[in-house]
Amino acid sequence: MNKVTIDKDVFKKFNPKFKVIFLAVSDFDNKQKLAESKHLLTDTMQMIRLTHNKEQLKNHYLIEPWALAQAEFGKNAKHYHTSVERLLKTVLQGKTVSSNNTLTNLINHLSLKYTVPFGLDDADKIAGKITFKVASGKEKVDALRKLLPNTLYYRDEKKILGTKLDFWKNSKTALTPKSTSALIHLDVLPPLTSKQANEIIKELKMLIDNFCGGKISMISLSKQR
DSSP states (O other), rough: OOOOOHHIIIIIIIIOEEEEEEEEEEEHHHHHHOOOHHHHHHHHHHHHHOOOGGGGGGGGTTTHHHHHHHHHHHHTOOOOOOOHHHHHHHHHOOOOOOOOOHHHHHHHHHHHHHOOEEEEEGGGOOOOOOOEEEESSOOOOSOOBBOOTOOEEEOOOOSEEEETBBBOOOGGOOOOOOOOOOEEEEEEESSSSSSOOOOOOHHHHHHHHHHHHEEEEEEEOOOOO
């Protein structure tokens, strides 16, 4: 697994209870059981459309803490969009979040099912150590764009991989059907408990084993560790 760290400023400036659980998956088949993964995700999308509406999103008990964090932390940001809210809004617009690779479908399924934000990168496209940081406002995503001050983001040693509150993901590390190595992370804020997060990770491990195979290792990072 790539070395991963969380800067102390994240706990000081963002939230002292922020936690990230990482799964490194290697030697898996990202084309295996693709149709079955799409079917699983389609069932979840249909359930979301039956049980949710757009007005509920910002007041959902698992989304609201991220909204409050954005309001207090990202002063210059627009309305917050974590990855899970982006998924929910897409589904409620009648669009699909289905992918052409199995692992992405499994991640989207669990993110929608439990209303939690996941991150997903092709580990072979990551350059060295991964760090979660708070932006100063000088960090460049590309030649034309800088991160806003106080943006919560993560990066490797060469590039920014994604932002967490106003969600953005670097397409350079996206999974493809040919990917065989992945780094998954689950972002945790109360009221989601460590016990609940561990149950979600347990279910994810089972799904990966049943759909993709491969080897899995796990670490978690928090202020205490």
